[in-house]
Amino acid sequence: MSTTTLKPKPVETRQNVVILFAGDSGDGIQLTGSQFTDTNALFGNDVSTFPNFPAEIRAPQGTLAGVSGYQLHFGSVEIWTPGDQADVLVVMNAAALKANLGKLKKGGSIIANTDGFDKKNLRLAGIPEDADPLTNGSLEGFVLHQVDVTKLTRTALEGTTLGMKEKDRCKNMFVLGFINWMYSRENALTEGFLQKKFARKPEVLDANMKALHAGYFYGETSETFSTRFEVKPAPMPTGTYRSITGNQGTALGLIAGAQKAKLDLFYGSYPITPASDILHELSRHKNFGVITFQAEDEIAAISSAIGASYGGALGITASSGPGIALKAEAMGLALMLEIPLVIVNVQRGGPSTGLPTKTEQADLWQAVHGRNGEAPIPVIAASTPIDCFDMAFEAVQLALEHMTPVILLTDGYIANGSEPWRFPEAKSLPEIKPPFIPAREAGTPSNAEGMDRSALSERGVEAFLPYLRDERGVRPWALPGQAGLQHRIGGIEKQDKTGNISYDPANHEKMVQLRAEKVTRIADRFKPIRLDSGPPEGDLLVVGWGSTYGAIRTAALQLQAEGKSVAHVHIRHLFPFNKGLGPLLKKYKKVLVPEMNSGQLRQLLRAEFLVDAQGLNKIQGMPFTSEEIRAGILNQLRA
């Protein structure tokens, strides 16, 4: 390696950059992207990411089906989305270019690994040999940089003992080193990462380090690249930050909730994309009293969690749409038992197996309605990776303090996406207080004292009433082992207060109403509804929920700056709704509901509030761009 001091190349400043890494699913694209993300976040940029990968672990190499992508938006300004279009497209082969060229801005830069455009790769990508995009002029209008990453990596690794295949696996580090140079970033974070990851494989560590450095020096020495860029730190609120994905946020929110309730956490789960990372994360934190149980199927996953809650732990299960469908009957049981339980649905494209690795918001009706009988379960939704933490914590709060199953909806987009998080201090989180019954002295009256005897069973003088409700309609949580509180509960309709089996028609109607009322009253604790942005009344209100938040916020802020009378409210509570939502909807001439489904929230809003809500719908397994939202809003304003 040359030690000559090179003349520094000029540096141009950019406010924000969208970079899209794409390659074969075996090329290590996700790692390259997440390392560059962490490096930028550590530097102080605001970031938002969107990993996009195929359902197959290793789809046929070089084909369109096997293309894996990682989009990163980083800036010196507030960033709310992974960016509509890329400024820079890094492609490892012809298929990656073909699949992603449409996402590149006019005039954007392409960094292409030339080795990935040989005859074989062109053929696999379905490109005729005489139509090589690198040479046929079709990329005019873009700035094309050709780099033989494969050759350069191999050269850098000459003299190492690794085989050719293993050497080629270091290509992603070469690319990362080069991009670090291009954006004036240091390699330090990735070096630390590699040292930890390959601590026991010194040769692999050495090779990856060499490739990383070679990529960096290539930037400095190569004449192809005359300019570096710089994105200054963002004016983020002061504080200490970390990077977090949605699934991590969910896992940490659940643990924080259990800790604040001073309970052990039992997580029953069956592996499913894109929810499995919650299981992986939780299983690393057993020292918090976390027990993870990889059940034999989805039904056992939720049923084991119900059993754990019955025993006095915080029972949790998570899945994605198809798994949630299997859990439906057990959700009904948890609701009948009136036992705390958190059910997380990391939504993906459906129906059936659908699009396992793509995102969608099409399980809202399933969450609100998808059970037999009248089975109301509170449904809440997270809007960003960070919000996953807050909403998971709230799900625990609602479940434990109201003795009910709670459904938390996230989706593949925010579950895998990441953003910088100014994490809270533990002491700032509220204590959670489940309705436990204090230990009783022998001979003290049970909670049945003073009750109308006719409502009690024959032994009612001393009987404990498991379904005696407080003013919020919440029943007490008596745990096996507590003397004098023995009782029987089950999925069969129960007599009011005693919980004994009852087929009395009037009692059934009363119980259905009591269970519904209990859930409705949860809305009493919600904070007043708050606009995310925009005027308190006006032409149009955009009502969003879940992961569309960033795209809607970006579009709404732009249009407000342009003087449009547009407001944005983002709903976290989907069932029951915030009590302020109905009145708010009436303050605007029009209501627009963007959703990654055919209009599920729109229909709920129409049914509940008799409002003529209009839909903006996208069902492509991909998130909205802010441009699409903007166009949708402008359309409505013109209509």
Next chain:
Amino acid sequence: MSTVNGTTPVQKVDFSSDQEVRWCPGCGDYSILKQVQTLLEQSGKKKEEVVFISGIGCSSRFPYYMDTYGLHSIHGRAPALVSGLRSVRPELSVWMITGDGDALSIGGNHIIHLLRRNVDVNVLLFNNEIYGLTKGQYSPTSPEGAVTRSTPMGSTDHPFNPLALFKGADATFIARSMDRDPKHMREILARADAHRGTSLVEVYQNCNVFNDGAFEVFTEKATKPMNTIFVEHGKPLVFANGTRGIKLNGMTPVIVDTYAGGVGLDELWIHDERDPFKASILVRLFDDPRLEGAMPRPFGVFYVNDRPTHEDKLRAQVQRSKEMKGPGDLDALLKGEHTWTIG
């Protein structure tokens, strides 16, 4: 059933609840309920330490009749509820009540996983070879050809041999008893209760409404001696009032005469409930008693193994994690491994 404290003579703990028992008159379930209550009353356990969890079916109403903690869950899923409960409350005495449809049809997947994990629970499988609560369809233990409401021309399904299935799933306690032999049942229940791990007790239970007499040949005085064999650890396999025995010819069991001039007791198969190979043969004594030369049906404890329980292993990991990393520090968790500070 109900008694009001103060008006009846002082008695030791009464485990019966104040709920009226609603099984059909003459149902075999009454006998099992009685034996379980008697066992618990004699066991010295406190009512609040005992939990009954059931699925769906006639047998699964059982928890409502016990003055303990009870959970009547959904069809087939009791093993999963038990697994969750035991993971967080290892000190309780947990009993699971199930039937042939609940455990072997809709819950078949869960029961085998309960057994391989070896969750500490006493499972009472009421086998009546019929669906009772849905009024008389064949079950996964009904014999081939069984004429029921859903099989007017006879069942075409080959039935499960439940104990062979459980052995295949590496159960650590396998036993069989019958509703008509209360003394035997009580002994077996006591053994099951003493075992740490999943104790699987199959109880032949007569459904006198939809499948009356299904086990008559094993339970009636006249036919019982020739068709049943009660196995005891360390003792030779003899039946027919001591006149016949079973000998192992290599891997093959054969019936032999044991009276004067017959085979000596020391040549017979000596039951060893710790022997997994012999247990695998014993569970295979499952002949149709109507067939000529059928092997007698064994009752008793077939197999015992002291493998560690699932919850002990799970909780040991939690403990070890606490020792290695210290009790969870929420601030450290929220902070994670990489942070940066602005301002």
